[in-house]
Ligand SMILES: Cc1ncc(COP(=O)(O)O)c(C=O)c1O
């Protein structure tokens with residue numbers, strides 16, 4: 001399998017090279033040259049496979065330059081850290097299915113991809129005898145999952161930018177209480193969009209990227225998206241009947257839902273992907289009416305989705321534009337100049353044939369946590385609640401609606417307490433964080449400051 005860029009200006013590369021490159025050197029995002037098609041008989045045979053076997057079957061279609069035994073070992077090591085033996089169990093509550101993606105070390109769905117990516121980096125760096133400086137942006141969950149994926153690993157430094165005081169207190173602690181010498185947290189005085197913009201700008205500084213061997217842990221990295229494709233297949237296989245399914249996905253940077261889109265293109269019987277956002281609803285406006293115009297980031301009770309400029313939309317647009325890199329380049333030039341992208345009526349229609357969308361505001365999120373808890377005794381985290389609310393409103397009664405549960409509710413104690421009067425009990429790994437020593441550099445949203453910091457610590 002070879003990989004190309006959404007902007008069309010890199011020569012096709014293998015999987016290992018794609019993982020190391022992170023952001024494509026032409027500023028685009030990496031995609032496979034073609035999408036493998038899974039025949040219905042194969043899908044049926046995969047339906048009840050254990051998670052790791054399924055993961056191997058799917059990932060090996062894309063990671064064709066990693067020997068099978070090595071890939072199996074990487075997958076086993078990555079999911080051996082999950083505390084649930086099913087890795088991502090599917091449970092049924094109140095007429096919907098909840099796909100619990102939060103049983104990894106940092107209790108968010110990011111662990112599914114970042115445990116694997118951490119191990120992949122270690123494997124590839126050893127093979128090449130190289131070192132790497134990871135540079136990433138987080139609105140709360142990617143940061144701690146990435147740190148957990150690489151802490152203590154040889155030949156890797158990690159620099160994570162998060163928006164100062166805009167994550168939940170526990171999310172911040174999960175990052176800043178890691179004192180390993182190779183871990184560097186930077187609290188940026190700005191929004192997640194500022195953090196992501198700095199990271200992408202520094203990746204586009206090819207001299208700096210090369211000299212400091214920058215590696216990407218955000219969903220910029222193809223391996224992130226790939227690992228997330230697996231649980232869509234897993235969830236479908238765990239449903240009582242293997243018919244058409246709707247996935248409801250709480251969305252911020254469009255990585256998770258893009259993985260679902262890929263699963264669909266591979267042949268998974270996905271009826272619709274329901275894109276649920278909080279008040280930062282540029283993406284749900286895009287689906288509803290084709291209005292893709294940037295606004296200001298606002299703070300919400302689902303802080304990990306406080307994002308305007310969703311990085312991975314570019315990957316979807318590549319397909320929407322019939323794989324025209326030229327149209328992708330002109331769309332992003334238009335976005336830079338005007339703050340919006342204009343779509344044709346036919347394009348909007350095609351988006352709507354694949355996605356549903358909804359905006360769930362703070363009151364609706366808290367009300368959903370409360371009512372769901374009252375009905376079922378189950379505690380949703382505020383991000384998951386955004387997706388569940390979308391499902392209950394848009395596809396109620398559909399026999400197979402799977403809501404992605406992207407984080408453990410204890411990570412968002414304040415919001416949960418506001419909804420149900422008491423925070424979710426802290427699992428031991430979160431309780432242990434209280435009162436821990438922390439280390440973090442507070443910085444203005446200035447790429448030169450970040451660059452200088454990386455240079456000084458690398
Ligand atoms: C808990 C949680 N839910 C949902 C999302 C949104 O996922 P994505 O950014 O892939 O759209 C995030 C952030 O990525 C998150 O941390």
Ligand SMILES: N[C@@H](CCOP(=O)(O)O)C(=O)O
Pocket residue numbers: 137138139140141142143217218219220252253255304305311
């Ligand atoms: N919500 C994310 C934002 C970064 O998204 P990513 O998927 O590109 O890593 C977070 O928790 O940091």
